[in-house]
Amino acid sequence: DAKTTQPPSMDCAEGRAANLPCNHSTISGNEYVYWYRQIHSQGPQYIIHGLKNNETNEMASLIITEDRKSSTLILPHATLRDTAVYYCIARGTSYGKLTFGQGTILTVHP
């Protein structure tokens, strides 16, 4: 699976959009981009994933650049409960296994 790079931390004001970037410049054509988050030592929670096209669900939107070398997770209206560590994972060859990096600590403040 391709290596991903994320900023160690970000801040966001409550009610504003949180845009979390992820770099995956060595991603291959069959690798999906996944986002999970972990709220204070709870189990990681799946957010969204995509291959080439942008994706949206009830939690977030995923924007993948045309060259697929980077992506952005967007939480449209961040709340205090969105404070968590967000993990971007490029997943292609490893059957079943998720390789978590250090992630981005997102702090949403009032």
Place this chain on the structure above:
Amino acid sequence: EAQVTQNPRYLITVTGKKLTVTCSQNMNHEYMSWYRQDPGLGLRQIYYSMNVEVTDKGDVPEGYKVSRKEKRNFPLILESPSPNQTSLYFCASSSSGTVNTEAFFGQGTRLTVV
């Protein structure tokens, strides 16, 4: 409600005393796995199972055993726990191990071995 349930949530034990952490999922998932999370090291896979009676080692299997006798259950066994197995453990399941399936995680088991 679809969920992965781990028990116990917290456990303090002594070195060498065998213990089992249970994991159960109600989604009829084929793929299950165990991870441990340690500060600075992130989440690392211990063991996984692709289906009943099919298990294999992950990245850090030493000191652990697993079994998969039923589809819904995937217990983690520490035959002789040691202090370096003090960690936060997560069980996860997914419908399969293919790359287009999301994983569901349990709420975690915080284990302390003294």
